[in-house]
Amino acid sequence: MQGKQRVFSGVQPSGNLHLGNYLGALKNWVSIQDLYENYFCIVDLHAITLPQDPKVLRQKIREVAAVYLAVGLDPGKSVIFRQSRVSGHAELAWLLNCVAKVGELSRMTQFKDKAQKGGAEAASVGLYDYPVLMAADILLYNAHLVPVGEDQRQHLELTRTLARRFNGLYGETFIVPEPMILEVGARVMALDEPTNKMSKSSPTPAGYIALLDGPDVVRRKIRRAKTDSGTEVIASPDKPAITNLLGIYAATVGRLVPEIEAEYEGKGYGAFKKDLAEIVVEGLSPVREKAYALLNNPRELDEILEAGAQRAREVARPILHSAWTKMGLD
Numbered sequence: 001m002q003g004k005q006r007v008f009s010g011v012q013p014s015g016n017l018h019l020g021n022y023l024g025a026l027k028n029w030v031s032i033q034d035l036y037e038n039y040f041c042i043v044d045l046h047a048i049t050l051p052q053d054p055k056v057l058r059q060k061i062r063e064v065a066a067v068y069l070a071v072g073l074d075p076g077k078s079v080i081f082r083q084s085r086v087s088g089h090a091e092l093a094w095l096l097n098c099v100a101k102v103g104e105l106s107r108m109t110q111f112k113d114k115a116q117k118g119g120a121e122a123a124s125v126g127l128y129d130y131p132v133l134m135a136a137d138i139l140l141y142n143a144h145l146v147p148v149g150e151d152q153r154q155h156l157e158l159t160r161t162l163a164r165r166f167n168g169l170y171g172e173t174f175i176v177p178e179p180m181i182l183e184v185g186a187r188v189m190a191l192d193e194p195t196n197k198m199s200k201s202s203p204t205p206a207g208y209i210a211l212l213d214g215p216d217v218v219r220r221k222i223r224r225a226k227t228d229s230g231t232e233v234i235a236s237p238d239k240p241a242i243t244n245l246l247g248i249y250a251a252t253v254g255r256l257v258p259e260i261e262a263e264y265e266g267k268g269y270g271a272f273k274k275d276l277a278e279i280v281v282e283g284l285s286p287v288r289e290k291a292y293a294l295l296n297n298p299r300e301l302d303e304i305l306e307a308g309a310q311r312a313r314e315v316a317r318p319i320l321h322s323a324w325t326k327m328g329l330d
C-alpha cells in the first residue's frame with residue numbers, strides 16, 4: 001500500500017443505513033478502494049452524541065460492519081475498524097478542542113439543525129463538539145482525501161481550518177485534507193418530503209430506503225414516494241420529487257440524468273417509478289443478502305474489526321505523538 005494517498009471516511013452506527021449513505025458515500029468508497037490506502041471507520045463515538053440504547057447500538061455497529069463488507073469493501077485492501085477502539089481519535093480531539101473556537105462550532109449547520117429539535121441548551125456537549133472529533137478522525141491518519149456526501153462539506157472545511165491553524169501555531173504536522181464529493185448521488189432527498197435530505201433520523205421509515213429493506217418494502221416505498229404536479233419525467237428546480245427520483249436512478253445505474261429523461265419522454269411517472277423500483281431492488285438485493293449472511297457470524301465480523309483497529313492504531317500512533325511533541329506534551 002506504500003506510496004498511495006490516504007483516504008479516510010466513516011458512517012455512524014445510528015439508525016438504519018440507507019440509499020443516501022450508499023449512493024452518496026459507500027458506492028464511491030468501493031470504486032476508489034484500489035487507488036488509495038483506505039481507512040473506513042464505524043464512528044461509534046459520533047453515534048453517542050445523541051442518546052442510544054446500548055443494546056441497539058451494539059447491533060447497529062455490527063450491521064454497519066456487515067454492510068461495509070457486503071457492498072464490497074475488502075479488509076485486504078481497506079482498514080475497517082471502530083473509532084472507539086483506537087483511543088487516538090478521542091485524544092487528538094482534545095488537542096484540537098484547544099485549537100477550535102466556540103464561534104466556529106456555533107456556525108455548524110448540522111449542529112443547529114440537530115440541536116433545534118430539543119433546544120440548543122439541552123443538546124449534549126458531544127453533539128456540539130462533533131465536528132472536532134470528525135477533524136481528529138481525519139487528521140489522525142494524515143488522510144489526503146475524504147469521500148463523503150454533500151452534507152459533510154462544512155465539517156470538512158472546519159477540518160481544513162483546524163489543520164492549517166495547528167500547523168501555523170505549532171509547525172507543519174497535519175496534511176490539509178480535500179473533500180471528495182460526487183456530482184450525482186451526493187444529496188439524496190427523502191422520498192416522502194423531497195426538500196429534506198434522506199436521513200437515518202427521519203421520523204418515518206417511508207422517507208428512506210434502508211439498505212436492508214426487502215424487495216417488497218423497496219417497491220412499496222418507491223410506489224408511494226411523493227411526486228410533483230404534472231406528468232413529465234424531467235429534473236427541474238420546481239419538481240424536487242421527480243428530480244430526486246431521477247438522481248437516484250442515475251446514481252444507482254451509473255448513468256446521466258438527461259439520458260434517463262430522454263428514455264422516459266411521454267411515459268409518465270407510473271412507468272418510471274415501476275422501473276426505478278426494480279433497478280433499486282436489483283442493486284440492493286445482493287447487498288442485503290450478503291449483509292444478512294455476515295450478520296449470522298458476528299464473531300468473524302468482530303475479528304475483522306479488531307484486526308482493522310490494530311492496523312489503525314499503528315498508523316495513528318506516530319501522528320498523535322508528533323502532535324504531542326509539537327505542543328510540548330512529549
Ligand code: AMP
Binds near residue numbers: 149151
Ligand atoms: P451518516 O448517515 O450521517 O453517518 O453519513 C454517512 C455518509 O453518508 C456521509 O458521507 C454522508 O455525507 C453520506 N450521506 C448521508 N445522508 C446522505 C444523503 N441523503 N445523500 C447523500 N449522502 C448522504
Ligand code: TRP
Binds near residue numbers: 010011133134147155
Ligand atoms: N460526520 C459524518 C457523517 O455523519 C461521519 C464521520 C465522522 C466522518 N467522522 C468522519 C466522515 C470522518 C468522514 C470523515 O456523515
